[in-house]
Amino acid sequence: MNKLLNVQDLKTYFYTSTSIVKAVDNITFEVESNETVGLVGESGCGKSTAALSVPRLIASPPGKILQGKIAFKERSLLDLPEREMKKIRGKEISMIFQDPMTFLNPVMKIGQQIQETILAHQPEDVKNVKTRVIEALEMVQIPSPRNVAEMYPYELSGGMRQRALIAMAISCKPDLVIADEPTTALDVTVQAQILTLFERLRDEFRSSLFLITHDLGVVSEICDRVYIMYAGKIVESGDVISIYEAPAHPYTTGLLKSALSIDQFKKTLVTIEGTVPDLINPPMGCRFHPRCPFVKPICKQQEPRWTQTEPEHLVSCWLYE
Amino acid sequence: MPRELWGYIAKRALEAIPLFFFIIIVSFTLVHLAPGDPVVRMIGEGVSISPELYNKVRAEMGLDRPIYEQLLAYLQKVIQGDLGFSYFYNQPVANLIAERLLATLLLMFTAMSISSVIGILLGVVSSQKPYSKTDNFFTTLSLVGYSLPLFWTGQIFILVFAIGLGLLPAQGFVSLRTTLFGFDYVIDVLSHLVLPASTYALYSLALMTRLTRASMLETLRKDFILTARSKGLADRTVIFRHGLRNALLPVVTIMGINFGFMLAGSVLVETVFSWPGLGRLLYDAITGRDYTTVMGMLIIISTMVIISNLIVDIAYAYIDPRISHR
Amino acid sequence: MESYTKNLKQFWSLYKRNHAAVIGLLLVLFYVAVAAAAPILAPIDPFTTGPSSFAPPSDQFPMGTDDLGRDIYSGVLHGARISLSIGFIAATISYLVGVIVGAFSGYYGGKVDDILMRITEAFQVIPVLVLALVIITLFQPTLWNIAFTIGILAWPGTARLVRAEFLSLKQQEFVEAARSIGYSNMKIVFQEILPNAIPPAIVNTSLQVANAILLEAGLGFLGLSDPNVMSWGFLLRNAQRFLRHGWWLSVFPGVSISLVVIGLNLVGDGLNDALNPRLKQR
Numbered sequence: 001m002n003k004l005l006n007v008q009d010l011k012t013y014f015y016t017s018t019s020i021v022k023a024v025d026n027i028t029f030e031v032e033s034n035e036t037v038g039l040v041g042e043s044g045c046g047k048s049t050a051a052l053s054v055p056r057l058i059a060s061p062p063g064k065i066l067q068g069k070i071a072f073k074e075r076s077l078l079d080l081p082e083r084e085m086k087k088i089r090g091k092e093i094s095m096i097f098q099d100p101m102t103f104l105n106p107v108m109k110i111g112q113q114i115q116e117t118i119l120a121h122q123p124e125d126v127k128n129v130k131t132r133v134i135e136a137l138e139m140v141q142i143p144s145p146r147n148v149a150e151m152y153p154y155e156l157s158g159g160m161r162q163r164a165l166i167a168m169a170i171s172c173k174p175d176l177v178i179a180d181e182p183t184t185a186l187d188v189t190v191q192a193q194i195l196t197l198f199e200r201l202r203d204e205f206r207s208s209l210f211l212i213t214h215d216l217g218v219v220s221e222i223c224d225r226v227y228i229m230y231a232g233k234i235v236e237s238g239d240v241i242s243i244y245e246a247p248a249h250p251y252t253t254g255l256l257k258s259a260l261s262i263d264q265f266k267k268t269l270v271t272i273e274g275t276v277p278d279l280i281n282p283p284m285g286c287r288f289h290p291r292c293p294f295v296k297p298i299c300k301q302q303e304p305r306w307t308q309t310e311p312e313h314l315v316s317c318w319l320y321e
Numbered sequence: 322m323p324r325e326l327w328g329y330i331a332k333r334a335l336e337a338i339p340l341f342f343f344i345i346i347v348s349f350t351l352v353h354l355a356p357g358d359p360v361v362r363m364i365g366e367g368v369s370i371s372p373e374l375y376n377k378v379r380a381e382m383g384l385d386r387p388i389y390e391q392l393l394a395y396l397q398k399v400i401q402g403d404l405g406f407s408y409f410y411n412q413p414v415a416n417l418i419a420e421r422l423l424a425t426l427l428l429m430f431t432a433m434s435i436s437s438v439i440g441i442l443l444g445v446v447s448s449q450k451p452y453s454k455t456d457n458f459f460t461t462l463s464l465v466g467y468s469l470p471l472f473w474t475g476q477i478f479i480l481v482f483a484i485g486l487g488l489l490p491a492q493g494f495v496s497l498r499t500t501l502f503g504f505d506y507v508i509d510v511l512s513h514l515v516l517p518a519s520t521y522a523l524y525s526l527a528l529m530t531r532l533t534r535a536s537m538l539e540t541l542r543k544d545f546i547l548t549a550r551s552k553g554l555a556d557r558t559v560i561f562r563h564g565l566r567n568a569l570l571p572v573v574t575i576m577g578i579n580f581g582f583m584l585a586g587s588v589l590v591e592t593v594f595s596w597p598g599l600g601r602l603l604y605d606a607i608t609g610r611d612y613t614t615v616m617g618m619l620i621i622i623s624t625m626v627i628i629s630n631l632i633v634d635i636a637y638a639y640i641d642p643r644i645s646h647r
Numbered sequence: 648m649e650s651y652t653k654n655l656k657q658f659w660s661l662y663k664r665n666h667a668a669v670i671g672l673l674l675v676l677f678y679v680a681v682a683a684a685a686p687i688l689a690p691i692d693p694f695t696t697g698p699s700s701f702a703p704p705s706d707q708f709p710m711g712t713d714d715l716g717r718d719i720y721s722g723v724l725h726g727a728r729i730s731l732s733i734g735f736i737a738a739t740i741s742y743l744v745g746v747i748v749g750a751f752s753g754y755y756g757g758k759v760d761d762i763l764m765r766i767t768e769a770f771q772v773i774p775v776l777v778l779a780l781v782i783i784t785l786f787q788p789t790l791w792n793i794a795f796t797i798g799i800l801a802w803p804g805t806a807r808l809v810r811a812e813f814l815s816l817k818q819q820e821f822v823e824a825a826r827s828i829g830y831s832n833m834k835i836v837f838q839e840i841l842p843n844a845i846p847p848a849i850v851n852t853s854l855q856v857a858n859a860i861l862l863e864a865g866l867g868f869l870g871l872s873d874p875n876v877m878s879w880g881f882l883l884r885n886a887q888r889f890l891r892h893g894w895w896l897s898v899f900p901g902v903s904i905s906l907v908v909i910g911l912n913l914v915g916d917g918l919n920d921a922l923n924p925r926l927k928q929r
Contacts, residue, residue, distance in 0.1 A: 057551055089553030097551075102544040105563050107641050116562075117552045152642050168552065343769040355785035362785075461667060464916070468908040470861055472868050473901035476886060480894050491890075585774030589865055593887060603777070604869060607784050619781050623773045630772070 003071070004176055004208050005031040005054065010068035012046075012053045015061070019280045023049040023063075025232035031176065036202060036209040038219040038240070040255070041229035044276050050229070051180050051212045055093050056085055073175070091121040094169040098181040100161030104153040110137075110164050111149025117171050136167040139204075140197060159190035163197070170201060177201075178210045183218060195221050216259045220244060225312070228252050231277045231287040233303075238313030248315035250292045286318065294319055326638060333634050337627050342396065344623040348616045349395050359384065365409045366610035374408075404617035409609050414617035417602060424494060425587055425598030431514060432521035433583065437576060440526045444533020444572075445565060451538055459530070466527025471586045475520040475593035482516060489515050492595040517594040521583055528579060532572050540568040570641055577633030581626040661921040668917020674910030678903070682727035689721040693877040701892045711895035713885050719895060722882050723903050729878040731907070733794045734860035740798025741859075742852055745805025749848075750841060752806065753813025754832070760810075767803045775800045775858075776865055783871045790873045793866060797859050805855070808848050816840050850922065853915035857908045864904050879904050 012024040023046040031037045041047045052058050053065055056077060070077040072093065077085065089095075097103040105113060114133045118125065125132070137145035140163040153161055162182065169177055179198075183191040199222055202209055211223060219226050219240065226243055228236040228251065236249040247253045254272040274291035277283055283290050289299040299318050307320040353359055360379045364370055383391055398405075404414040447456045483491035490496065490513050501509050540546070541564050549563045587600030595601065599618065606614035638644040663669050681688065697716030704711045710719035752763040775797075782796050816822070817840060825834075866872055867880015868887065879900045886896035 055551060057547065086553040086555065089551055091553060095548075095551040097544065097548060099544065103548045105545045105549070105567070106643065107566055108562075116554065116558070120552065120554050120558075154643050165548075168548075339765075340769050340772055344773060347773070351781060351785055356787070464912055465905075465909055468857070468912050469905045470864055470883075470901065470908070472865065472887075473883060473897065473904065476883070476890060476897040476901065479890060480897060484891060484894075581772075581774050585776040588776065588780065589868060592869070603780070607780065608870060610784075612785070615781055615784060619773070619777060622777050626772050626774065 003030050004033045004073065005210070006069070006071040007050075007054065008069045008071075010050065010053060010070065011066040012049050012058055012063060012068075013066055014049075014063045021279045022232050022282065023279055024053060025279075025282070027229070027232075027234045029227050029234060029237070031208050031210050033175070033208060034202070034206045035224045036198075036211060036222050038211045038213060038223035038226040039229055040213060040216060040219055040226055042214055042276055044279070045229050046232040046279065047212045047214075047229050048180050051095075051178050051210065054178060054210075055089050055095065057089075057095070087121065090117050090174075091172040092174050093176045093178065094172070094174040096162075096165055096169045096177060096179040096182045099185045100158065100165045101153065101185075103165060104161060106153055108152070109149065110151055110153065110156070114149070114164075114168050114171050117168055121172050132171065136171040137164070139170060139201070140164070140167045142167070158186055159193065162186060162190075162194055166194075166197065166201075170205065170207075173205055174207055176208050176210060178212070180212045181214070182211070184213070184215070191218070198222055216255060228255070231282050232279055233287060233316070235288065235317065236313075236315045238310070242310050242313045246310065246313070248309045248313065248320060249288075249317050250294055250319070251288050254291075286316075326635075329638050329644070330631075330635055333631055337631055340627055341624060344620055344627075345396055345399050346392065348619050349392055352612070352616060353388075362612045363405070365407070365612060365614075399620060404620060405613040407606075407611055407614045407617075409606070409611035409614065414614050417614060418599065418617065418621055421597060421599045421602050424596060425584075425591070425600060428514065428517055428591075428596060428598060429521065429580070429583055429587070432518040433525055433576075433580065435518070436522040436525035437529055440529025441533045441565075441569075441572065443526075443530040445537055445560065447530065448534045448537035448541065449560075451534075456534075460534070463527040463530045466523050467531065469523070471520060471524055472589035472593050474523055475517065475590050478516045478520055479593070489513075491516070494597050513596075517590055517596050520590050520593075521586070524586075525579060525583065528575070529572070532575050533568065536568040536571050537564060540564050543567070566640065570637060573633055573636050573640065577630055580629045584622055584625060658921055662917050665917045665920050667913050668920065671910040671913025671917060674906055675914060678727055678907045678910070679731060681724060682731050685724040685728050689718070689724045691718060691721055693717060693721040693725045695721075701889070703893065704895055710899040711893055713882075713896055714889050714892070719882065719899055722877050723879070723899055725877045726879040726882055726900065727903065727907075729790070729873075729876050730860055730863055730880070730904070733790070733797065733863045733878075734856045736794040737797035737801065737859035737863075738852055738855040740795065741801035741855055742805055742848070744799065745802035746809050746841070746845075746848065748802060749806040749809025749811075750813055753810035754817055754840065756814075763806075764810075767806055770800070771803045776862060779862060779866060780869065780871065783866060788866070788871045788873050790876060793863060793871075793873065797862050801855055801858065805848050805851055808851055812843070812848075813840060816843055850915055850918045853911050853918060857911035857915070860904065860911075861908060 007030065008028045010024055010027050011022075014021040014023055025046075027050060029037075029039070029050075039047050039050060049058065049063075053068075054070060054072075054077070056065070058065060065078065068078065072088070077088070080088075104110075111130075111133050114136055115129055118129050118132055133149055134145045137148060142148050142160060142163050148156065148160070148164070153164070156164065162185075166182075182198075183194050186194065195218065198209060198211075201207070202222075209222075211219070213219060223240050225237070225239045227234050228243070228249065230251050236243065236247070236252050243252065244256065247256055251272070254270075257270045258272065260270075272291055273293075277287055277290070283300075285301045286292070286299045286304050289295045292299065296318055302318075304316045304318045304321065306314050306316050308314050309320060352362065355362065360375060360382060361370065363382060364374060364378055383394060386394075402415055404418070406412075407414050407417060410417055443459070447459050450456055479491045482489045494513055495501070495506070495509050496513075541560075546559060546563055549559045554563075584599075587598060588603045589600070590596070591598045591600035592604045599622070603615065603618045603622075606612075606618065695717060697712065697718070699708075699712055700714050700716045702708050702712040702716075708718050708720060710723060712718055713722075748763055748767070752760045778800055779793075779796050783793060786792055786796075822840065825838075830838075863872070863878065864880040864883065867878045867882075868884045869880075870884060872878045872880045872884075874881075882900035883897065883904075886900065889896055
């Protein structure tokens with residue numbers, strides 16, 4: 001199958017006046033056409049940075065993409081001039097963000113915010129644009145789309161706002177949608193609705209979804225494949241079923257156990273010992289070693305290489321070498 | 322304009338009315354609290370007072386009646402537009418004010434509109450590369466600009482451009498020596514307008530630049546700016562339609578406060594340039610100890626500030642639809 | 648006490664990162680020193696008239712003389728004492744009033760807050776210069792009148808800031824704790840909340856001093872300064888009358904006022920940056 005998005009050896013660092021934050025430190029991932037891929041990790045592991053690096057939306061001071069290849073539809077995104085990138089953003093790659101309240105312009109009507117996306121990429125379509133705006137709102141199942149288009153963000157509920165954000169993202173029928181924690185700020189029932197919406201959109205548009213989240217439940221619902229990220233590195237990848245049934249990396253096991261313990265109302269919540277590592281001075285060798293129950297001497301010195309445990313299931317851990 | 326906006330305007334207008342009364346009460350209190358004879362004060366110490374005049378004014382002021390009756394009478398007079406009679410100028414105060422109002426407004430609006438537009442643009446520009454050498458330079462420059470005393474910059478402008486270089490007139494509204502008509506008249510007024518307007522504009526420009534820059538820096542950090550960029554919008558669109566439109570809110574508020582400040586400053590600037598406006602009137606009234614006019618000016622200036630605040634509130638509600646909905 | 652000096656040292660290292668703010672502080676200190684040393688640096692009474700009127704700057708008269716042959720240099724130095732004193736005194740008064748009003752308004756809330764805020768709003772409508780003008784005209788210009796008037800009129804800014812701080816601080820836990828121990832309201836306000844509410848108000852104070860100095864100069868320019876003492880406003884009023892006779896009448900006093908105000912504004916900016924540090928990028 002053709003690879004829609006192929007990211008290799010990506011490094012994105014942030015330079016402040018006192019330190020260098022190695023948010024994304026040499027990761028490789030890919031998304032194929034018409035698939036839903038998840039990127040899972042705790043807060044602060046660099047997953048949002050990874051997501052924002054693809055459309056080159058990293059704020060340039062202080063951030064910088066140091067190295068890597070980002071190939072989208074066979075084009076190298078890192079070599080494109082900014083004006084070409086602008087043509088891709090919103091049209092071929094679009095983004096959905098976490099908190100629709102702060103991610104929508106508070107003083108512009110919903111309809112206008114969708115309209116400007118369409119006109120930015122297809123300015124000839126002026127006659128049709130209003131219809132297309134209503135269509136986009138209908139696509140995300142917002143009731144009375146004509147009224148909603150005339151409303152301001154503060155007039156809508158959280159779920160509706162998120163739908164509006166999604167409508168904005170799909171209005172130009174993108175090939176790849178990158179969603180950064182799209183359901184985190186919503187309550188559980190709304191979350192379920194949004195996930196169903198994602199599935200519908202994927203089926204109708206045949207676009208791919210790159211879903212960034214810390215919530216394993218969400219991943220298990222709609223993702224085909226998933227990457228597990230820890231401290232700026234990807235530690236495990238594979239299709240969702242094999243990861244959940246046979247997690248290889250101790251971190252993944254830990255994550256699954258603690259998620260399950262909440263779901264099953266266990267008396268003692270299972271946690272992973274230790275704290276999230278510092279991305280300025282990450283641990284040597286395998287970054288998870290200070291918290292790993294299976295740590296060996298080599299883990300503290302060298303970064304593990306990739307091993308395949310099952311077809312389509314890769315892990316980076318000394319346990320499997 | 323949406324219906325809620327009208328409702329909001331009405332609400333704010335109603336809230337402004339007690340303020341107006343408060344000012345009249347303040348004015349009344351001051352006149353009666355000050356040391357000395359209130360009758361003499363109302364006539365003005367610069368005028369010679371005959372016994373008939375004294376008695377006439379005393380009767381008018383109704384000093385024999387209880388205080389609250391006096392206050393009510395005064396309130397009534399002011400609401401009807403009677404701000405008293407100036408024996409110094411021999412005209413009703415309201416007339417004096419009407420004559421000068423236009424000159425002041427002309428000067429202030431010219432200064433403020435030009436400086437606001439340029440100031441906002443400069444602010445946007447300097448917010449693009451914050452903390453760079455150019456930005457630091459302009460930031461310091463604008464800090465200097467708004468620290469300088471208004472009346473002193475006026476004097477310096479006169480020294481340099483009028484006396485030193487002889488390019489522009491130093492005083493007045495029009496040249497006194499000739500009478501000009503039509504287009505020549507307009508040019509003459511304009512040439513007299515340049516220096517005093519620039520004096521206000523220097524301060525105003527510095528303030529607007531500083532403010533817009535700070536507001537833009539804060540707004541551009543916000544999440545919805547990232548959304549706008551992720552949609553592939555042109556940089557200009559992101560900066561102006563998404564950035565500036567949100568950043569303008571506090572700027573508009575400060576513009577309103579600035580208007581009040583400039584209005585007060587008119588007493589200084591118009592004196593420096595002998596500009597025949599309200600400020601100059603206030604100055605002359607103070608020098609001539611014409612307290613009736615002084616009190617009338619207090620009320621008028623405060624009323625103008627109330628009106629400008631109202632306009633600012635309305636503009637704010639227009640830009641930010643959340644306000645009128647609450 | 649120890650932690651106090653440590654905080655001060657920490658604060659200073661933050662503050663001095665901003666070069667402009669340090670320059671501002673030096674400017675202010677310079678003028679304060681000059682004002683304090685005025686009797687030594689310019690021993691002759693600035694009101695002393697002399698034979699050479701409108702003399703341009705020279706060795707004998709470094710800043711020239713005015714219409715009555717008075718030494719402008721002496722005037723500027725002695726004027727500094729008055730203008731700076733009035734500035735600081737007025738700012739202190741407005742600070743105290745503002746803090747008290749803001750504290751009560753923010754802490755008690757409800758009706759008290761409503762009334763106090765309405766009065767504050769009403770006061771903010773009348774431009775300070777105009778109201779000060781009117782009051783001084785009616786009540787005679789003396790030093791104390793002027794300082795007091797300016798002080799009394801400038802409290803709204805501080806009051807609002809302090810009130811905002813109180814509104815947010817009083818929700819916090821340490822207030823609950825104090826109340827549960829049985830502290831009286833007064834004690835809570837002054838001992839617990841107030842020390843935390845003060846830092847934002849301090850930035851405002853530097854600006855208040857600057858405003859007070861500008862106001863005093865403005866009043867003096869309009870002829871409303873105390874006629875018995877030399878002030879910068881008085882010098883500039885004179886300059887206005889005789890502008891064509893000598894640029895030095897206006898430039899020297901004006902530059903002095905400007906430098907002090909610039910200094911105070913730079914200090915204000917510096918205080919703001921030091922108290923609310925933001926990540927600066929390379």
